[in-house]
Amino acid sequence: MATAVEQPQDRSQPATPFERIGGHTVLRRITDRFYDLMEQDPAYAELRAMHAADLASMRESLPAFLAGWAGGPRDWFEANPGKCMMSMHAPFPISRQTAGQWAEAMRRAVQDAAPEDTEIAEAFIDVLTRMALGMARG
Template sequence: MTTASNAPADTPFYLLGGEPTMRAIVERFYDLMDADPAYAELRAMHAPDLGMMRASLTGFLTGWAGGPRDWFEQNPGKCMMSAHRAFAITPAVSAQWAEAMQRAIADVAPANAALGKQMADTLTQMAQRMAR
């Protein structure tokens, strides 16, 4: 590993704890969405089996945060905004997604708490932009 400022160890992915942390955030997010009635409208938009979504979101977040970009290589030209365009994402559903993700990140408590908060804030902004 190099010491250059763009070395892999310098990306949010690694600073937050790598793949185990991303997987834990996603698992907690979908567990919350699946069990907490506060996210019922959001849950209703998903298939009964969340297995594929868990794997996909873990892969997306991994690459998005500066880890291995397998998800992006397997989904060339795909972005989260365009992938969700067909869904009727209301401001309420967007808020449910953002709250569940914020809770998941806080519950997992990544190695770098300030960076975890920044991640939650950025993902909240993305979710808000998907609302119509």
């Protein structure tokens, strides 16, 4: 019986952050944990109050955004031409407190999802925290 020989992947290009974090599977785990925390932990009540009652569409949208943002498939960006996180959140009264709640919930979600590549997980937390805090006004 012949066995398939696994061909080495072409690594002339470095792995993208999307690949390093664990692709769609891990981004979905992060997103689900993030929204679960927002819905269940009273520490994020003010943040939760800023969102729609039904988070289903956001649970679908965020992992797709993160995938494209991290160098993976750009489906979200193709479906939302000309949009970015800053412009989409401009209408909301984001304070330092709610931005901090978002960043803390995301930090916990990434850590709980436990990506194998801890270096890229910490980089995600750092960049997403800076992005969240950058949206705060006042």
